[in-house]
Amino acid sequence: MATQIKLGDIAIEVVKKDIKNIHLSVYPPAGRVRISAPKRMTLDNIRVFAITKLGWIKKQQQKLQEQVRETPREYLDRESHYLWGKRYLFKVEEKDSAAYVSLKHNQMVLHIRPDASDERKQGLLAEWYREKLKEVVPALIAKWEPLMCVKVEKTLYQRMKTRWGSCNHRARNIRLNTELAKKLPECLEYVVVHEMAHLLEASHNSRFVALMDGFMPSWRNHREELNRSPLGHEEWEV
Secondary structure (H helix, E strand, O other), X not given: OEEEEEEOOEEEEEEEEOOOOOEEEEXXXXXXEEEEEEOOOOHHHHHHHHHHOHHHHHHHHHXXXXXXXXXXXXXXXXXXXXXXXXXXXXXXXXXXXXXXXXXXXXXXXXXXXXXXXXXXXXXXXXXXXXXXXXXHHHHHHHHHHHHHOOOOOXXXXXXXXOOOEEEEOOOOEEEEEHHHHHOOHHHHHHHHHHHHHOOOOOOOOHHHHHHHHHHXXXXXXXXXXXXXXXXXXOXXXX
């Protein structure tokens, strides 16, 4: 069950779970703050914890507020769209046939019927990004499974609004944000390894950090690169 505490003008959502350690997160795009805490922990102790992290919370919120934001997409010619960190100029080619997306030099071309709505264009492009992710992720998982001595039972792909990935360590499933297809390949690989590491350690504790340091010593650089990349323009609600 969720409740809320306030520290000045900062509202913090508190969710008690069947976990061992307390977790603090600041989510894009607006800097929403959430604490996941063990069921046994009192609200007063959670407040004290939040106070000790107040400087860090404000720093993370400032980073998000200063981060580059994508402009709203109108799916018009010469908009900027991205695949694997490379910028493409968007182009719409209207034709009375099945819709698809193609890449031609520095252009991302959407072939679509003349009467297609913006929602239809958005949906087709979103599905194309999903398929691009599905083309490369299985090979990454196959590469890292023997190195990490883990087995991913299932990989799910969806548009997520507050995180790049997630892991259900009990079901041994990982979930990846389809927006990762727009980012650099090393950023995608970092997220894949991060979520696979959760199969060994569910929380972001010192053991998890040590695992990441061992598997991917450069993971912090990739995380920073991902955090510097443009956020979506929309205001997310979760």
